[in-house]
Amino acid sequence: MIVAERKPIEEILKFIEPYEKILVLGCRGCVAICMAGGDREVSIVAEAIRVARKKQGRAVEVFEKSFVRQCEPEFLEPLKEWKDKVDAVVSLACGVGVNLIADLYPEIRVYPGVNTSFYGANVELGVWIEKCRGCGDCILDKTAGLCPIARCAKGLLNGPCGGSQGGFCEVRKDMPCVWHQIIERLKARGELDKLLEIWKPKDWRPAGGDGLRMKTISLGDQGGGK
Amino acid sequence: MKKKVKIGIICCNYTNLADEVDYGILPCEVMVERVPCGGFVKSVNILKMFELGADGVIVVTCKDCHNKEGNIRGYKKALEVREVVSSMGFEPERVEGVFVNRLDTGEFLDMVKKFCKKIQELEA
Numbered sequence: 001m002i003v004a005e006r007k008p009i010e011e012i013l014k015f016i017e018p019y020e021k022i023l024v025l026g027c028r029g030c031v032a033i034c035m036a037g038g039d040r041e042v043s044i045v046a047e048a049i050r051v052a053r054k055k056q057g058r059a060v061e062v063f064e065k066s067f068v069r070q071c072e073p074e075f076l077e078p079l080k081e082w083k084d085k086v087d088a089v090v091s092l093a094c095g096v097g098v099n100l101i102a103d104l105y106p107e108i109r110v111y112p113g114v115n116t117s118f119y120g121a122n123v124e125l126g127v128w129i130e131k132c133r134g135c136g137d138c139i140l141d142k143t144a145g146l147c148p149i150a151r152c153a154k155g156l157l158n159g160p161c162g163g164s165q166g167g168f169c170e171v172r173k174d175m176p177c178v179w180h181q182i183i184e185r186l187k188a189r190g191e192l193d194k195l196l197e198i199w200k201p202k203d204w205r206p207a208g209g210d211g212l213r214m215k216t217i218s219l220g221d222q223g224g225g226k
Numbered sequence: 227m228k229k230k231v232k233i234g235i236i237c238c239n240y241t242n243l244a245d246e247v248d249y250g251i252l253p254c255e256v257m258v259e260r261v262p263c264g265g266f267v268k269s270v271n272i273l274k275m276f277e278l279g280a281d282g283v284i285v286v287t288c289k290d291c292h293n294k295e296g297n298i299r300g301y302k303k304a305l306e307v308r309e310v311v312s313s314m315g316f317e318p319e320r321v322e323g324v325f326v327n328r329l330d331t332g333e334f335l336d337m338v339k340k341f342c343k344k345i346q347e348l349e350a
Binding site for chain 2: 008010
């Protein structure tokens with residue numbers, strides 16, 4: 001899932017400084033699960049704006065709303081009703097949602113309420129860890145399912161580097177060295193020879209080096225048949 | 227003349243048996259929200275108290291929570307709002323989370339008095 005963190009209120013207040021009618025728009029997708037932009041956070045941000053403006057002695061009208069998702073045009077359809085009612089929208093969705101609002105409604109001033117951080121797994125209560133970087137050219141078949149692009153601080157394709165000490169990374173001592181893990185795992189499976197293969201240079205075009213990434217499917221690919 | 231400060235109190239129902247008479251002897255005005263357990267404290271309600279005019283908000287939960295960890299959850303909400311108010315330019319000390327013995331009204335009132343004094347100092 002996409003993991004995000006709420007921006008400091010101070011930063012959000014700066015974005016909306018000149019405006020008096022604000023819509024705080026949450027997303028009930030990934031950002032709600034990682035507690036950055038769901039209904040709960042919408043109410044906190046909205047209330048914080050009210051309190052801050054009261055302290056400044058300035059009027060503000062803050063509306064609260066959450067959509068099922070902000071990454072699909074049909075879910076953003078109800079935003080049409082809001083474009084004339086508010087001066088600005090603070091979207092607590094990930095960057096995808098903010099971009100899509102900006103694309104679909106150029107007349108709406110939309111500001112990000114979260115910092116979109118990474119693709120991660122919810123490994124325990126309140127903890128998310130990056131597992132994938134969406135590089136578009138997956139090599140997990142060669143690395144026992146552990147991604148060196150996302151999980152090695154240096155993104156090495158031929159680790160571990162000399163800084164790996166006792167199975168931990170030199171960049172952060174609490175972070176396991178993923179290359180150490182890959183080698184241990186392949187060794188246990190008797191598949192270490194997989195690493196003897198010379199890999200072709202990684203193709204970074206699908207990672208974004210070739211411009212905006214897109215995926216299109218034809219109707220025939222959707223399954224379901226005639 | 228010193229301004230009489232207004233304190234928001236969000237407390238677990240099992241922390242005290244204080245009533246209007248007890249609140250009446252406090253050196254500050256109070257707004258009280260009693261919740262069934264510390265785990266029921268909502269961050270937005272702490273902020274709402276500020277919107278309603280509170281100069282500081284204290285979240286009071288039990289030292290031993292009969293719902294296991296509701297007290298910690300309530301305390302964490304106070305910490306979360308502390309960070310929010312501090313990024314809004316308020317002193318973080320205006321939000322506090324404290325633990326008291328179950329149904330110890332005396333200790334509860336002492337904590338509130340102490341907090342009230344702290345807010346009075348901030349307002350001075």
